[in-house]
Amino acid sequence: MPTLAWLNRTAAFTTAAQVPYRLLQTVSRHGDAVASTDNLLIQGDNLAALKALLPFYRGRVKCIFIDPPYNTQSAFEHYDDKLEHSQWLSMMLPRLQLLRELLSEDGSIWVTIDDHEGHYLKVLMDEVFGRGNFVDTVIWQKADSPRNSARQFSSDHDYMLVYSKAPDWIPIKLARTEESNSIYSNPDNDDRGPWLPGDPYANKPYSRGLYTVTGPTGRMFQPPPGRFWRVSEDRLRELDANGRIWWGPTGDARPSIKRYLSEVGDLVPRTFWSKDAVGSNRTSKNEMRALFPDAASFTTPKPEALLKRVLDIATHPGDLVLDSFLGSGTTAAVAHKLGRRWIGIEMGEHAATHCLPRLLKVIEGEPGGISQAVGWQGGGGFRFCTLGAPIFDASGAIHPEVRFATLAAFVWQQETGGAYDPAQGRLGTPWLGTNSVFESCPRLTDERETQISPETTPEPVLQSRTAYYLLFNGILGDKRPASGNVLTRAVLEALLALHASTPHPEAPLVVYGEANRLGPETLARARVTFRHIPYDVKAR
Ligand SMILES: C[S@@+](CC[C@H](N)C(=O)[O-])C[C@H]1O[C@@H](n2cnc3c(N)ncnc32)[C@H](O)[C@@H]1O
Incomplete structure (x- = not known):
């Protein structure tokens, strides 16, 4: 397949792998305590933040909307939009690669752009997402009046490139108007x-x-x-x-x-989105002024109705939406009002000065943007996070702040290639879950096996099944460094008793711990493979 060549392209392809995994640190929780675990506002560079999300959200995001800097060679009040052309491509590539990893098999990604980089972005996205997964280019009418001061043309529109993770993606039809x-x-x-x-x-x-x-x-x-x-x-x-x-x-x-x-049924989405239907730049600037009458306005927001249309086409209530160039927080605000779960990442100070207060207003029932149209009354919650220390240091040692659930996510991701859901094992025990691998089928955890409908899926052929256990942070109650995390005879007996109560007691066990005191015959008899923390945990 023809590809784009640029200075440092080869290096750009190694960037994502080299970014260290970091801890996400919760700075504050807002609104409803339970709902606040669903939604995340993260302040930090999205490259590191996306990597930090991978063990927990790989393959789980239904819709990604990003509005990256267009590389217009401008210096906006809140961020710089002036990269050399190759640098812009090297900035976008690893982020798109990580975003693809986070996208679910039935998910889609929407990227706004203009003519400065739009055609290069198309070729880059063809390479990352696959040409066959290109869905369409939407034209958004951003201007509602001509700009006569333009030297050549007064630009009326932006593009939105739409890709799916898999070619059989079907958009949700729009309600008739x-x-x-x-x-x-x-x-x-x-x-x-x-x-x-x-x-x-x-x-x-x-x-x-x-x-x-x-x-x-x-x-x-x-x-x-x-x-x-x-x-x-x-x-x-x-x-x-x-x-x-x-x-x-x-x-x-x-x-x-x-x-x-x-x-006639609901409406198949069309590729031209007029300002009358989804708002223009003027609409979003007015929305900003209403939200922040006293603060310096964010200069390049998108209108809420534009995001509503994207989320109406690409998601159902409860689905997870991600925007890693959050700007003033529009995607998160709209996702929240539409009952979607959301993750927003913004590296600028405006994560704290604009996104945070905007989302607090949303929880309180802020009446602007799409609120009237969707009957938004307020509610829900979110967490505000920053990026913490790398999880593994240069020698692979685990940072002292790492807790059980975080290391569990790494172990699970490394062993199964999937995101870790604490509910898949038994909470408060070392059992992380039992992974079943089926021939020519996605990997399934036991819990999800039962949800596959026999009408839609051929009988899956089981290839292998393994149960994963993690001895860390004294999960069995013994916090002494040299005991609780060590595989001793007593710990093995406790693990085997726990294993006998799981849905697949016949599955062999993989046990991660800080040390092993048992001989190879004992391990073989118990069908246990021991893996050493930190040396057997992948740091990248
Ligand atoms: C065009 S604005 C997004 C506007 C947004 N759609 C809205 O409605 O407000 C692009 C944003 O991406 C942010 N950004 C640029 N590079 C980033 C990075 N590496 N990590 C996180 N955010 C970044 C900028 O600070 C800026 O706020």
Whole structure:
């Protein structure tokens, strides 16, 4: 496949792997205590933040929306948009690679951009996401008036490149609007309600589509040369008998097949998004002024209605949304108001001066943006985090602040390639879960096996099954460094008793601990493979 070449391209391909995993540190919790675990506002460079999210969210994000710096060579009040062209590509590549890792198999990514880098970004995203996963380019009408001071053209639009993780992604149809319904009318007072005159001709040759039909006034009609009726003569007569054919107001026009409003479904998204439907730059600037009347306004926000349209097409309530160039917090605010879970990452000070207060206002029921349209009354919560120390130091030693759940996520990710969900094992015990690997099937944990429908999936063939245990932070109650995290005979007995109560006691065990006091025969008899912390935990 043809690819883009630029200075330092090869180095850019190694960047993501070299970024150390860091701890996420909770600075504050806001709103409802339970809901605050769902939503995360992270202040920090998104490269490090995305890497920090991987063990917990790999393959779990349903929709990624990013509005990265367009590289317009401007210096905006809150961030710099002036990179050398190759540097911009080297900045984007590792971030797109990590974003792809976080995207779920049924997820999509939406990236706004303009002509400065848009066509290069398309080629880059083809390489990262696969050309076959390119969905479309949306044109967003950002300007609502011409800019006569422009030297060449006054630019009216931005692009939004849309990619899916897998080629079979289908957008969610949009609810019909008064405007989309207004083109339907009912000039003949049809009992079935308003309708549109539909094209009577087929797009392709149709063997039963060549005949002459006589209308109510005796006028005869044939399809134009080279074209065909779209229904057979019998079907046309049947439709006519049912009042479903329109012959014009005086009955002597060519037949049209009526398409009733009551029978058409929701709307397939289109690629041109007008300012009247989703707002313009002026709309978002007004939204900013209403949110921050006293603060320096954020200069490049997107309108809330634009984000609402993206999330309506790409997510259902409860799905996880990620924006790693959060700016003033629009994506998080809209996701929150729409009942989606969200993660927002912003490296600038405005994470604290704009995103945080904006999201606090959202929890309190802030009435601007899409609030009226969706009936937003407030509620929910979120955590505000920063990036902490690297989890592993240069020699692979684990940072003293690392807790059980964090190391568990690393062990699980390393062993299974998937994100760790604490609910998959038994909380408060060393059992992390039992991983089943099926032939030509995604890896499944025991809990998820039962959710696969036999109608949609061929019978999966089990390849292997392994149970994972972690001895760390004195999980068995013994916090003494030389005992609780060490595999001794007593600890092995406790693990085997626990293992006997799991859904697959026949599965062999992999046990991570700080030391092992047992001989190879004892381990083999117990079907245990021992792995050493920190040496057997991948630091990158
Ligand atoms: C165009 S703005 C996003 C505006 C946003 N869509 C909104 O509605 O407010 C781009 C943002 O990306 C942030 N940014 C740039 N590089 C970043 C990085 N490496 N990590 C995190 N944020 C970054 C900038 O600070 C800026 O706030």
